[in-house]
Amino acid sequence: MHKQFAAAAMLAAAFGAQAADDTDLAAIRAQIADMKQSYEQRIAALEQKLAQAEAQSGAVAPAAPPADNSPASPSPRSAATSASAFNPEVSLIVQGQYRQMKSVAERGITGFFPAGGHAHGDGAIEGINKRGFSVDHTELVFAANVDPNWRAQAILGLADGEVEVEEAWFQSLGLGNGLGLKGGRFFSGIGYLNEQHPHAWDFADAPLMYQALFGTHANYGQDGVQLKWLAPTDLFVEIGAELGRGANFPGTDRNGNGAGAVAAFAHVGGDVGIAHSWRAGLSYLRTRASEREGHFEDVGGLEAQGLFTGRSSTWIADFVWKWAPNGNPQQRNFKFQGEYFQRRETGNLSCLDEEAVGNACAAEPTAAYRTRQSGWYAQGVYQFTPNWRAGLRYEQLDSGTRDFGAIGSLLAVDSYRPKKATAMVDYNWSEFSRMRLQFAQDKSMQGVTDNQWTLQYIMSLGAHGAHRF
Secondary structure: OHHHHHHHHHHHHHHHHHOOOHHHHHHHHHHHHHHHHHHHHHHHHHHHHHHHHHHHHHHHOOOOOOOOOOOOOOOHHHHHHHHOOOOOEEEEEEEEEEEEOOOOOOOOOOOOOOOOOOOOOOOOOOOOOOOEEEEOOEEEEEEEEEEOOEEEEEEEEEEOOEEEEEEEEEEEOOOOOOEEEEEEEEEOOOOOOOOOOHHHOOOOOOOHHHHHHHOOOOOOEEEEEEEEEEOOOOOEEEEEEEEEOOOOOOOOOOOOOOOOEEEEEEEEEEEEOOOEEEEEEEEEEEEEEEEEEEEEEEOOOOEEEEEEEEEEEEEEEEEEEEEOHHHOOOOOEEEEEEEEEEEEEEEEEEEEOOOOOOOOOOOOOEEEEEEEEEEEEEEEEEEOOOOEEEEEEEEEEEEEEEEOHHHHHOEOOOOOOOEEEEEEEEEEEEOOEEEEEEEEEEEOOOOOOEEEEEEEEEEEEEOOOOOOO
């Protein structure tokens, strides 16, 4: 195995000597890195099987008594087995940025229930109003096969002295018949972008659609179980369902038995010739909220608090198309993706004067609440050399129908269509290092046009598997 890798490396080096321009050298390095990663993964799998076999053999064989009365010392063989018994894939994703944009008090998305709840200071949604230099999202990842039947992964998010368990799940490896089971904390399989972590995004921030649906993190994650089925057909067909706690926005943690959220999704896809591939999907999420808090203004411009109790249902349609000449994306490739959502919420809304500012909600009325909102985004990213990519994204939301019942006469209810246009260019020294420059014209707040510049870096250390399609 090592001889094959060495021979391939020598051939690549000989080819590089004949065409020593930067483009060819970068392509050769990328091919060598792919080959190296493949062999390392195969070697790691074989080492794990060897360790398991040795452990089983040691469990069966009787232990030899020590030669004297001194404490027995482990043999070199048993010490090696013990040291390799826990050998996970470890990676660290380091992200940071410089952002230049307007300072907007209580920044949010006009016409949409604040996904971050009620907050003061930096903004209604924590973190999105941070300007200047900052360390963005840092992720520490541990992953490994537990045994031939199960795999587990944990992802810790680190930011400003706080640690958050983003994902911590186990996944089946051998159920058979195309079935897969996942349990623990995970990003839901709904939509296309939802399962991706920030370092895998093609832009420095998530689309407005995901921020409006799920908040600043722009992902819907939950504690629960997921069951997927992959059809044994030439056409890619995947069907999945989830039951979860439903504690994250748009739901709330109700601290009750049973499932607080239900999700279902279906994806189909395939190849068109050797240069084109595609995937389309339809997803549904239903969750419940109990006294979900949000910030509003009364008709006099004073601060008011709203508490929503009811049901939230979301449909998401997604489509992705990829092109690579001759099926080889190393030199050039193009990806187009788009998603559309529609969310409906029904229940009751209470209006409060929590800060005792004398607003119109002093009597704390409650009335029926009903909304139907929608939105979409579309983006394209073109890699025109092995190192350079450029992309455009346009997005628009619609605050839609918002019926506040009797409370509607007390609150300032804005009907608005938030918009945003974004352009980016990034340079990739390798698959582990990226620098991105992005410009966006953000009109997500009524009456505010915010021209935003972002310079972002993403560095990946350690084992790093391939991203999803």
